[in-house]
Amino acid sequence: MQFELSHVDKVYESSEEIKVYGAKNVNIKIPEAEFMALVGPSGSGKTTILNLIAGLILPTAGSLKHGGEDITSMSLEERTKHRLDYMGFVFQDYQLLPILTAAENIEFPLQLKGFSKKEIKERVEWALTQVGLEKLGNRFPSQLSGGQQQRVSIARAIAGRPQLILADEPTANLDSKTAQEIIELFLKLNKEFKLTFIFSTHDQRLIDQVRTVLYVKDGQISESRVHNV
């Protein structure tokens, strides 16, 4: 099922006179197994578009659909459930819960989904294996390096086998070697499991690896390029 944004505007109004376009006439089709990056300077509207796709904010105009289902007509609770069912998230600063171990962090969205104990165990082990942390599941985030924490964050995002993974500057806080490892992990997951990835990034190494690059400027998609990777 593909995600589709058609003629989406997002206007932020600080007063009647001052209106800022976070997104302006955005049209994006996200096919399955896409590996896409939103690229642009700070404040260009990358994160707004990512948040629109996630249903975290609603467009001022236009439509946002997933497999024909209109996300904009959903309630707040329905959109949260929709994210839980179909999306995974990777954050720049990992956003792991410090009170939970790596395995428990991965378990968290699975618990919310209501999986059985057996299924949760299997999925957590699978996710940890995919990110190469099968022996570190019992460690708390504070006992892990930045790269390891980002791997846990990725494992959390993929454990529920979502259709779409949204990653906001996922390599920004990592050293270059670790960033490269993480990019390779994204590529591996995309190829092996046909997971769809959308990144918001400045990282040229990541931009070089994605299939589609959407350049964002003043809330608009100014240019798009398709790489043959």
Add this chain to the structure above:
Amino acid sequence: MSGFAYLVKFSYRNLFRVPRRTLIMILSLSLGCGFIIWDLNFANSGSKEMMKEFLSQYAGNYHITHPDFYDDHNKKEFNLYKTMSDAELEEKDLIQLSTKRVNAPVFISGEKKTLGVLLTGLDVVKEKKISTLYKAISEGRFLAEAGDKEIILGKKFAKRINVKVGEQVATVGQAIDGSIANDLFTVVGVLDFGGGDLEESLAFTQLQSAQELLAMPLEKYHQRVSFDMDSEIPLSLKNHEISKWTELLPEIGVSVRFIDNFTWIVSIIIVVVVSLGLSNTLMITFFEREQEFTSLNIIGAQTSWITASLMVEVFVMGTIAVFIGALLGFAATTYFNYYPINIEIFTGGKPIIMGGITIAPLVRIYSVPQYYWQVPLMIYFFLILTMIYPLIRVIRRSKNAV
């Protein structure tokens, strides 16, 4: 693990992410809870013990009388002619810890002065077993078991009519047949109630002497006064009326109720103050984690789940706190049960006089079981109030997460 069990585990872990802060919150709640339980136990035991002592001296726990003996509206007034007898009583068990009394308003004349007083005829043998009136004798002696026409007077009354132990007084009243009752009595003792009103309004004689004065048959009397302080008071007896001490001495009952209610009010104030402090700490705790709530919402946690986890967090903390608080309250109560408190420390060493009777200063504290659930329940109630504002803020922020 079920959803709820996971929620509890999640909340429990969150509770101890800043252990020092959580321990301070638990400590303040448990100390508050423990103190309130102890304080309520103290107030209850204190008033109960004082009442027991006061009532066992003279007034008793309840009176069994002819239904028309007391005036319905004012139990200070009674009808002299409404007598009763043992033969009329059906439930003998109720009268085991009771004694017969005859009451008569009379004038007593000393050498120069005549004053009115309530003369009470006592069953001396029984009275000495179950009441402590004889302990209030400050001069002379108590009524002799086999004596006749003896009288003991309150200290103030004796002073006012200027009579001393060994002297004779004349009494004049009305007999139950309507005739004038008069006789001579010998003062054998003086009662010291600590200077209260009772010292100038009461006089006592042997039951038989009072019956003879009032021209009353020996099997007849006015009331049975029960000194059974612990067992339940019967609601009614066939053909008789039961009047509890709270009806007979309403002003004393009001004092006891005031102590109980005042202690509860103080307890609520303590909980409110603790809650305000707690609410502020909770607010800080919750706001520190706002970014985390946003992330939880982004990865799929509903606002209701986040709210529930915070509520469980506070309830887990509350449960730990009230459990420790109840143990502290119990420990303090038990300690002061073994080592009674001298309540004269609250009066600067002056004696406490209640209804004209001096109360023993040592109070032994007993646990009242109901306080061990009432106080935690009250704390839970205030915890809910405490949480409302921080939670509303969390819900608002979570709904405008991005």
